[in-house]
Amino acid sequence: MASLRPLSRGPFLLLLIFFVFSLSLLRPIQGNGGSDGGGGGEEFSEELLLKPLPDRKVLAHFHFRSAAPPSAANGRHHHLFPKAIAQLVQKFQIRELELSFTQGRWNYERWGGSDPISTRNAKPPGVELWALFDLPTEEIDPTWKNLTHALSGLFCASINFLESPTAYSSPYWGFLSNNGNLRYGALPREAVCTENLTPWLKILPCRDKAGIASLLYRPSIYKGYYHSQRLRLLSSESKGIILEQTLTVVLQPNSYTSSLLSSSDAQLQPSWSLSQLFKKEMTGKCVLAKSSKIFLELERGLLEKIVEIRDDSWIGKFDGQVGSSLYEYKVDNSNENKPLDVGITWKLPLVWSSVHAPFQASRFLMGSGNERGSIAISLQSTQTHDQYFGDLNDCTVPVIVLQVVPWYVKVYYHTLQISIDGKPQTLSDVIEKIQVTPSEDKLLPGTLEIMLRFPCSMLSATLSLDFDKDSYTLTNILQMSYPDYDVSDDSSLLHNLQEKYLVRSYTEVLLVPLTTPDFSMPYNVITFTCTVLALYFGSLLNVLRGGLVRREIISQKDSARPGLVPLYFLGYLPAKE
């Protein structure tokens, strides 16, 4: 047909154009990182550290690190780095941020207090959030408020309770040195559950489907003695954004011998492996990870005599902190057929203790009754005390104590007393620097930052502060569902002069009982009080008026006398005599 010929060329041309167009669209999707500069340079690495603890438990520390290069453009594409976090950093101008969700208390005596893991990962129970902003001072508080809301939505937690000024404080130098752009808040009562873990895992490139994060068997984690998930952001112009996510879990391995807890000295420590702890073995790394490693840390000297490592495929051995050995396993080589199951078997029972920090910090309440009391912070020197301080005579230890107290607990800072080894000291001898931000009712929590200098040879030191307790009102108690209020813990930073080693430890959360009026009867109280007021008002006015009635009667007899008050007024008042 003559009419069909031009038509047969048209569709062919159309098809050609369509094909070329689709090729140009498809190319960026197929390309690897580095094609258009936006997703370039991002890297992700994952690690897992396993370590047996002295009290028959196992420490598992998951560490995920994502780095994004600096980029000046807004709305860049991300290949591995989570876009939500990058947007957060950009919108709120965050320089540094740390958010941790913790359940359980880190047992400093049994699990150690001075190695980097416990220093950085032993967090207070509940939620702790602190952030350093790159903004002028007056913009920081509204930005903090928006940040808490954004994080609350991102992690399905009630971090938005930290928005009001009564919940956060801005320490000047007690926590980190800063120029007034640090905000610190903590919620000790926040319960942590899988609802918080799932969004945290969603930020990882492989989520929990592949790689080390696939080991996270929820029942094991939440049956543990301590678990803390932490997210840390560091952002700078030169280095870009670095996101570190760590999950620290202390588990009790289930084995038949561990159920007999009568005398742990003579019992064999429970043997464990990944499959026992997490019900799963490593079957391959996350393909997007640059490196994926598992480390097993053992105290030096344990290996040869006491412990047998189950999987022999470790590729490297390093010296870890303070006399331990690290065995490195590479996850790359494992797959479905050749799973990696790291673990140890104990050959002989052993009791040992981990390395402690030079001082053990604890906090407690003194006094009885609901009117007043005292907070006391005590530092006890531990067995490893001598190891830190070589020459005991003329060295001093600087200790920084940061204490944030809510406004309900009215602390009298002038009652600060410090005693070393039981003997009270004059404050000017011991205190090097002190900064107090007193609390204001319903507005600000009270912050105390002290830098103290203790002699190395001291055995114990105690700081005590007196306080008055406030009482509840109906509106306040509706915001908090518990009658006692938590004073979230403080952190003490111990500096060791010789090794420039910063050790941070958190003390316990204090539960302060406050007086509670009877909230079941607001109506009764208001009625009683108003009745008393009405009695006073009515009777007094009645008495004052009472004489006037008589005067009316009298003056009606001799009508020439002018009354004090116009008499027609009296007709309107009820007569009662």
Place this chain on the structure above:
Amino acid sequence: MANLLIFIADFVTAMLIRATGQKLLLSRRQSLEYLNLPKLVKNSANINAGDLASLIYLWNPLTIVTCLGLCSSPIDNLMVVLTIYAACSRLAPLAAFGYVLATHLSLYPAILILPVILLLGYGPDAPPAKLFLHKSSNSDGKDPSNNDESRSAVTTHKPVRCFSRRPVVHFMIWVSIWSCYVLFLCSIYLKGLGGLQEMFKKTYGFILTVGDLSPNIGVLWYFFAEVFEFFRNFFLIVFHVNILFMILPLAIRLKHRPCFLAFVYTAISAMLKSYPSVGDSALYLGLLGLFANELADMQFSFFLFFGYIGVSLLSPVMHNLWIWRGTGNANFYFATGLVYSCLQTVLIVESVSTMLKHDRMLRKHVIA
């Protein structure tokens, strides 16, 4: 050092109460003699009101407890009594000093301006002015022979009470001088701490907005702990206006007795103030003794006396049970607070009623 200051303040207060009592007694005797009621002077329980009042003040267990607790209430009380004494003696600068300091230390003595002006204008307590007018008209009408005598009596003994403005004007001037001075000193002292505005916000603002709700012997703390936020401002206004509202009716009825008026104002503010304490009640119980002659046949005196003793004993017990032992409830303690305000109400109402009855009785005697 603080002990000494407080004890001295207490003692001086008692001495000033005694001096005020003596002035009141003198004025009472003069007016009764003028009204030709000498038998009344002999018949009624002629107690030396000044001595009695100062002894009541010094030996009142509430005053002793206040001094032992090292409160600043004795100093507040000293300023109030100083104002009343100076106004009775028509010393305008001293009265202004006492008034300014009393208002500065706690807001409520500001309402004493009315009795002080009446004291300075009219002089100390006396029977109603109408009786004097009646008396003078009667004496003019009845005894024309004694005209010169009675007229001289009118001019020399007890002239008809007219309001003399000069002391009042002096008082106002001195009040402004003293208040400027006090505010000036405060502003110097508080220069680095926020200045005068901060001071007013934290002192007067605190009293008026009732920020702190720690339990005390009043009724406001529990009330404001229970009331909803929406109604809080309304009830604050209600409570404070309750004090202000009674000023005018009382002043109208008791303007011939400004000292008694001051006593009633003190008692009302002690009951309805936002943070009452036993120091305030110590003050008005002491001042109550000044009117022992007029209030001799007060009803319910037995009930009041033992009520005060009972509440003073029970209230600390209930407080201890609630806060220190945790076995009691806030309601126990609040109940004693309610009873205490009921007792104060009864005291105020009965004393006003008795005073008015006394005036009626005088009138009956004069007219009859």
